[in-house]
Amino acid sequence: MAGAGLEKRRMDKIECIRCGPLEEPDPSSPFCTACGEPRVAVPLVRPGARSIREDRPLALEKFVDFLPLEAVDPELSLGEGMTPLVSLRRVGAALGLPAVRAKNEAQNPTASFKDRGTVVAVQKTAARGIRRIGTVSTGNMAASTAAYGARAGLETFVLLKEGTTPLSLRVAGIHRPHLIAVDGDYGELFRASLEVGKKLGIVFMNSVDPHRLAGYKLTAFEIFLQLGRRPPGMVVAPVSSGGHLIGLMLGFQDLEREGMIRAFPRFVGVQASGCAPLAEAFRAGSQRYERPMVVRTIAHAIANPAPPAGNAVLRLIREREGLLLAVSDGEMLEAQRELAEAEGVFCQPESATTLAALKILAASGQIEDGNGEIVLVLTGSGLKTPGLLEAAPLELHNVSLEGLEEGLARLL
Numbered sequence: 001m002a003g004a005g006l007e008k009r010r011m012d013k014i015e016c017i018r019c020g021p022l023e024e025p026d027p028s029s030p031f032c033t034a035c036g037e038p039r040v041a042v043p044l045v046r047p048g049a050r051s052i053r054e055d056r057p058l059a060l061e062k063f064v065d066f067l068p069l070e071a072v073d074p075e076l077s078l079g080e081g082m083t084p085l086v087s088l089r090r091v092g093a094a095l096g097l098p099a100v101r102a103k104n105e106a107q108n109p110t111a112s113f114k115d116r117g118t119v120v121a122v123q124k125t126a127a128r129g130i131r132r133i134g135t136v137s138t139g140n141m142a143a144s145t146a147a148y149g150a151r152a153g154l155e156t157f158v159l160l161k162e163g164t165t166p167l168s169l170r171v172a173g174i175h176r177p178h179l180i181a182v183d184g185d186y187g188e189l190f191r192a193s194l195e196v197g198k199k200l201g202i203v204f205m206n207s208v209d210p211h212r213l214a215g216y217k218l219t220a221f222e223i224f225l226q227l228g229r230r231p232p233g234m235v236v237a238p239v240s241s242g243g244h245l246i247g248l249m250l251g252f253q254d255l256e257r258e259g260m261i262r263a264f265p266r267f268v269g270v271q272a273s274g275c276a277p278l279a280e281a282f283r284a285g286s287q288r289y290e291r292p293m294v295v296r297t298i299a300h301a302i303a304n305p306a307p308p309a310g311n312a313v314l315r316l317i318r319e320r321e322g323l324l325l326a327v328s329d330g331e332m333l334e335a336q337r338e339l340a341e342a343e344g345v346f347c348q349p350e351s352a353t354t355l356a357a358l359k360i361l362a363a364s365g366q367i368e369d370g371n372g373e374i375v376l377v378l379t380g381s382g383l384k385t386p387g388l389l390e391a392a393p394l395e396l397h398n399v400s401l402e403g404l405e406e407g408l409a410r411l412l
């Protein structure tokens, strides 16, 4: 009996983000069979009884009441979360905006926000005694899943697109997962991995996954704490599959339900104009996106022509009066340089889309006075894409040892 009770506690409560709890034929699918929107693993502590435990060291422990975890195993953590919320004073002043901040997700263990979702999924998988995990990714999620798989001693399978850059392969490969390059439609791989994984006993934790979404809520809780238990006025984040943005919004929704915030932040989702199905649908006032014919952008990490949670993002943004927009490769690279030069923050171009978008909104008068704090979520580190640095201006001065003083004096 005790065993059955434990098993029950280990069972997840997974709800559709739109329909709520539903009896469904396939509880292991990340999507609701009624409406097609993503499902999220819900907290075990009931609404109204959740509190933040600020004195605990790990982000997972501080916010455990809001997570689908009955306990946290600190051994499986790599110290993810509680990333700094740094002010961007110079960048803000240049735009006439006094309160712009960056949530620097590059400071996660594998240098991107993905660790927040991975750690929750791995905690859950390990607690259920499952020994095999996998993911479909060419970049940040591959590295994150491989690292946490290694940490937990799990056998990890990373499915990659053919032609993945050698650096991405190495960054994930250092943790010794099975790396499998798959020839075929990469979009189809998302569903195929779940089907095959179920047969072979491999739990695939892809970009839209009930536990990943739950993990991404942590960012919202941290921003709330770091602002002195207040919500920001605006949150700007890059969007690809949609999992991250939805997780952020669910986090603020939890705080709202708990009565901890009254105003809901305005959400701005940003895409690259070379692959912007959601921004285009939003502009057209459409409730469903269309797959672009051609994808052309340097922002590979956010270039998903068929985002699995795309229509859910469109609905949530519409309901919460947010915005979706696209920025060009040039605009994101310029914003990346600006963050590095003016603020000392070096993020991926995909993450710099947030500043590029803020500049567009500020220039077109779309940011009202009294908007409150504006938070740019810088999702990943610039060190992940060294190839793109070649375009950045670089001035090198050559001097001899004897001529050092003169050389430096010339630069004063």
Ligand SMILES: Cc1ncc(COP(=O)(O)O)c(C=O)c1O
Binding pocket: 112, 139, 140, 141, 207, 238, 239, 240, 241, 242, 243, 244, 245, 301, 302, 348, 350, 351, 379, 380
């Ligand atoms: C750096 C970076 N930013 C943003 C995203 C978008 O996240 P999502 O696919 O959850 O929308 C990704 C996804 O891989 C990413 O790597």
Ligand SMILES: [Zn+2]
Binding pocket: 016, 017, 018, 019, 020, 032, 033, 034, 035, 036, 037
């Ligand atoms: Zn549903």
